[in-house]
Amino acid sequence: MANPVPRSALAALKLAAGSGNWSDDAAVLAPRLVDWRGKFHGASPLLLLPRDTATTAAIVRAAAEHGVPLVPQGGNTGLVGGGIPPADASAVLVSMARMDRIRAIDPAGLVLTAEAGVILENVHNAAREVDCEFPLSLGAKGSATIGGLVSTNAGGVQVLRHGTMRALVAGIEAVLPDGQVLHQLTGLAKDNSGYDIKQLLIGGEGTLGIVTAAALRLVPAPAFRAIGWAGVPGPQAALALLARLRRASGGQVESFELIPDIGLQLVLRHLPGHRAPLGGRHPWHVLVELAGPASLDALLADCLADAAAAGDVVDAVVAASVAQAAALWRIREELPEAERREGPAVHHDIAVPVAAMPGFTLAATARVETEFPGARVIAFGHLGDGNLHFNVRAREGETDPRWIGDRAAAISALVHDLVTAAGGSISAEHGIGVLKRAELARLGDPAKLSAIRAIKAALDPQGLMNPGKMI
């Protein structure tokens, strides 16, 4: 196949990156051309590895001059194919992995400034060294990088209290499609001087430029954590428990995860070293974590007792040790793996308004299981954020992946229709990328879609930044 990127353009890009900062070795490129789950496969003639912002800007300017599309890539932990280049080798890959410096930590101002290639876990460690915390974490923390987390507006298990990346990004530095550097890194809490352009780069999936650094908000590390597990009659009772905890704790509820009994049973069935946190069986479970400067165990126990008296909790336990707390969290963290071992499923990362979530969960489950007889829904996730991982599994005992595969598109269309009708989002956390591009075009708010297209055309008139993603 002829290389769609002209040789002269590749030469210009290599020159812009500088000696030692590029590779066209197929073996070096290969692991970056497929996502970690093996679902998206791309091709590219060249990998660029800039070490600083000026080089990144030079690369973008050269690409603009020669009309070469660029695909920025972080830790390659995405779930929607957003960081994988097109399969026709028409784009050049730009890995931000070598921009991996933590530029500054300001414990008094509670701001840490990290380059795009810094791995999330290294941010956690750096914050901990000054007795602070960067309150965003997710399963891929050992690989995911700041640039990717910003560009996808990542979430995780602490969003309830601290928000998504959008709330935690005090400033960014980025190279815009014309090669200009956006200098908005000073981390001002207040700045009303024109449109807040950085908000477009946050969650922009690399389609409006390349994030090179971010100023991240820290919080003082909480001295105490209280972790509990409750068996509840249903999602509505869980929501009532959440409201009770929020009010009693003054906003110190850090996580509130809803898990159906089928989820707990899959963990117990497929993975070693787990035991049921409570004695009896309960239709739904809640894992809750509070964090603050003083012990919250008694407050959590009191709230659970009061909720039990109100009928919102059937049975509950407060972790008495760090080990017990870790065991409770491990059930939630390993639920996706237990699900995988059970067999194939269609995954959905959706959000609905919090108040509508209990009703939606029950109604959507019933609708899917009726329209696709045998299919089993496992809906779990971040109740307080209105964010569910709404997964639809093959019928019990089915091992042929085609059973679910043949139905996947129809199931997803139904789930996304129901979500849209409920005023929700077809992508709560993971973004659009390649995976949900058609669904966004089908179901997105028309006014929002036309504004998105107008902005993309205005800032990236050649359409060179991460082509084929999102829009």
Place this chain on the structure above:
Amino acid sequence: MANPVPRSALAALKLAAGSGNWSDDAAVLAPRLVDWRGKFHGASPLLLLPRDTATTAAIVRAAAEHGVPLVPQGGNTGLVGGGIPPADASAVLVSMARMDRIRAIDPAGLVLTAEAGVILENVHNAAREVDCEFPLSLGAKGSATIGGLVSTNAGGVQVLRHGTMRALVAGIEAVLPDGQVLHQLTGLAKDNSGYDIKQLLIGGEGTLGIVTAAALRLVPAPAFRAIGWAGVPGPQAALALLARLRRASGGQVESFELIPDIGLQLVLRHLPGHRAPLGGRHPWHVLVELAGPASLDALLADCLADAAAAGDVVDAVVAASVAQAAALWRIREELPEAERREGPAVHHDIAVPVAAMPGFTLAATARVETEFPGARVIAFGHLGDGNLHFNVRAREGETDPRWIGDRAAAISALVHDLVTAAGGSISAEHGIGVLKRAELARLGDPAKLSAIRAIKAALDPQGLMNPGKMI
């Protein structure tokens, strides 16, 4: 003067607004053509008063069709002329005052949905009725409306804990310049489906469309408040006290205001009913408020004692009653009025990175007082946000407003230069409007400015939305 808006266009706009929803009576228009401080004067042939979103959209479509500029106006409490039409009567005024319904309150989901014309105080009251709080307040709360607060990304005294409007707006509904309605009102905590367009309307100063409603985040009403006043050696010590309080309280510091002694002295001199909170004189003062579900008085007293032992506090008091707390707050709230009575001044609403703020405050004060002998700086405000009201007063005893008036432009240019050099913002809270348009063009980040201009041209190609403001 010939009316610059053609009669046929005015007729079309009246038709779009509907009978009873417009006025061309000069007496009705007059109070809306000047800001409350009397600094900006405009003219307009027509006032439109839509009662709902569909009518607002019809107005915008008619304006687009006939090429008529529109100026949206809320409570007319702005400080930068953003809601006043141009003086040449070339634009039509659109007041959102009649869209004043609170559409929904969801205490479990902690979201309140209000139309653009709802007055802030009415949102406070509605939230309180369900034992919640909308944690944004400012002096103009009895007049300022939600649409204006969103469009200017308003701040206030609780930003430290809860953020500006941007952090408190979970969703918006708005009419875009082409007349399409942006439906993003469901208040999702997580939604990664394309660029977050609403972020451009927040703080967009009406230049990208008209906000018609917003979904606002509530918090459970805190049961206890602790208010204290401390005399401190300087801004650096104040910052150390803030860090101590934040850590000890687990993020329950709601306000932290820095006041120089000259500010306190002006209040005592010009306004009745005040007394100095502490016995001795101190160069700087701090007013602090904590809020939470349990009493925080002891925690505040302990922190102040520990800070005194560390040399960061010289003397301090914790309010023992609601009346005493109110008296302390009144000093801060009436400081601007005391300043006005002292005589004319040049005002600046600036922000610098928090960690840089103590050094900036002292250095910028010295620089201004050196370059303009006799001028006196009063810098006070929201230390934890890095946001200062940096006001420069005429020399002691000077009553002729020309003394400061002749120097105002040069003083502001110097202050803005110093702020820009420190990585700060020339408009922390108030916005750009007409007042700071030239300074933004002079000092703004070039990449940001070109992105702003490209987005404005893309979404409002005729330049009809709030012309002459911001850009």
